[in-house]
Amino acid sequence: MTQLEEFEPLKNDLILRTAWGQDVERTPIWIMRQAGRYLPEYHEAKGKRDFFECCRDPEVSSTLTLQPIERFEGLLDAAIIFSDILVIPQAMGMIVEMVDKLGPHFPNPLKSPDDGQYEQVMQKRVDVAAELDYVYKAITMTRKKLKGRVPLIGFCGAPWTLLCYMVEGGGTKIFKESKKWIYLYPDAAKALLQKISEVCVEHLALQVKAGAQMIQVFDSWAGELSPSTYKYFSEPYLAYISKHLPPKLKEMGLDPVPMIVFAKGANQSLDSICNLGYEVVGLDWLVDPAEAVKIRGDRPIVFQGNADPGILYGSHASITETVEHMVKGFHGDGKKGWIGNLGHGVTPFMKPDDLKFYLSEVKRLSEA
Numbered sequence: 231m232t233q234l235e236e237f238e239p240l241k242n243d244l245i246l247r248t249a250w251g252q253d254v255e256r257t258p259i260w261i262m263r264q265a266g267r268y269l270p271e272y273h274e275a276k277g278k279r280d281f282f283e284c285c286r287d288p289e290v291s292s293t294l295t296l297q298p299i300e301r302f303e304g305l306l307d308a309a310i311i312f313s314d315i316l317v318i319p320q321a322m323g324m325i326v327e328m329v330d331k332l333g334p335h336f337p338n339p340l341k342s343p344d345d346g347q348y349e350q351v352m353q354k355r356v357d358v359a360a361e362l363d364y365v366y367k368a369i370t371m372t373r374k375k376l377k378g379r380v381p382l383i384g385f386c387g388a389p390w391t392l393l394c395y396m397v398e399g400g401g402t403k404i405f406k407e408s409k410k411w412i413y414l415y416p417d418a419a420k421a422l423l424q425k426i427s428e429v430c431v432e433h434l435a436l437q438v439k440a441g442a443q444m445i446q447v448f449d450s451w452a453g454e455l456s457p458s459t460y461k462y463f464s465e466p467y468l469a470y471i472s473k474h475l476p477p478k479l480k481e482m483g484l485d486p487v488p489m490i491v492f493a494k495g496a497n498q499s500l501d502s503i504c505n506l507g508y509e510v511v512g513l514d515w516l517v518d519p520a521e522a523v524k525i526r527g528d529r530p531i532v533f534q535g536n537a538d539p540g541i542l543y544g545s546h547a548s549i550t551e552t553v554e555h556m557v558k559g560f561h562g563d564g565k566k567g568w569i570g571n572l573g574h575g576v577t578p579f580m581k582p583d584d585l586k587f588y589l590s591e592v593k594r595l596s597e598a
């Protein structure tokens with residue numbers, strides 16, 4: 231039994247049926263970063279609160295999660311809990327701040343295996359349930375407020391992407407520290423990746439226990455690795471998560487949930503990503519839908535994506551054209567195997583009405 235009694239039954243389970251590989255009536259759709267700064271109501275609800283303060287307040291987090299569901303009523307087929315991938319480094323004992331207009335900042339990033347911080351992070355026994363209790367409270371509260379309108383997605387960052395943030399101390403264009411870790415201290419990097427992976431499994435399992443009905447692992451920096459270093463520093467840990475989450479859920483008396491992996495920029499490894507044990511593989515816009523379908527072959531993998539988010543800066547005619555191209559490419563073999571999304575998140579500069587048009591075009595053209 232995954233469902234706590236107080237949750238209403240789902241009125242729209244299209245995305246779950248699609249993720250499990252069933253034939254469906256149309257393509258379900260949700261959007262990465264569908265909640266956030268491009269929505270005026272986000273700024274209003276957030277007020278003067280700091281970003282992580284919003285994540286830590288279940289009432290605020292659930293309000294922000296529901297905003298796109300309410301604005302785009304009937305056009306989104308899933309909600310994603312308002313939280314961040316960087317709550318895991320925080321749970322592991324690191325300080326992370328969100329600096330306005332700059333993004334995340336770690337005042338004390340991990341510098342080398344012999345700085346005291348690394349030792350501390352590696353030694354710390356992480357009590358995930360206690361540290362991230364606010365995420366689970368937000369999920370349970372959001373499930374109640376959703377009243378079964380659409381399923382709720384939980385998520386975490388992939389070990390490789392989290393390592394990048396923990397050693398860089400924030401965003402970067404050159405990945406100097408991350409590359410130093412893998413090329414100078416590969417064993418220490420692998421030990422850290424393993425430790426992060428274990429926290430990821432626990433965090434995902436507890437999100438499902440709290441009410442998440444599907445999960446996504448975001449490997450936003452997968453594209454910074456070469457095919458061979460990706461195999462060594464990212465894939466084994468993505469595989470660790472997909473291998474250990476289902477038995478962990480079983481042990482906790484919970485039903486399995488569909489798992490999505492999004493390894494942005496790692497399209498050269500798409501064939502092996504299709505073997506990682508996830509039901510759904512998220513695609514960025516650098517891979518053509520028909521090409522991805524060819525690489526998938528007859529494996530029962532569902533794709534998610536993948537229009538260039540930049541189409542939302544363009545005309546409605548170009549949005550329609552892009553959606554037609556995706557429908558043709560992904561639906562080559564019938565109305566299954568595709569969850570609509572963009573190839574990455576919406577940006578603060580996009581107009582909600584243009585996103586609405588994209589959502590309605592996927593709906594219209596995929597059911598035709």
Ligand SMILES: Cc1c2[nH]c(c1CCC(=O)O)Cc1[nH]c(c(CCC(=O)O)c1C)Cc1[nH]c(c(CCC(=O)O)c1C)Cc1[nH]c(c(C)c1CCC(=O)O)C2
Nearest residue numbers: 262263264265266281310311312313314315333448450575
């Ligand atoms: C890399 C990453 C992060 N966080 C996340 C990723 C993976 C996805 C991706 O690749 O974009 C994931 C994430 N972050 C957020 C969500 C919430 C749910 C949703 O998708 O709507 C999710 C799923 C909220 C957020 N996370 C963040 C915001 C903006 C916060 C604000 O300034 O109000 C939101 C709404 C902040 C954040 N958090 C992070 C960064 C780099 C930033 C700053 C980015 C920027 O300035 O655009 C780390």
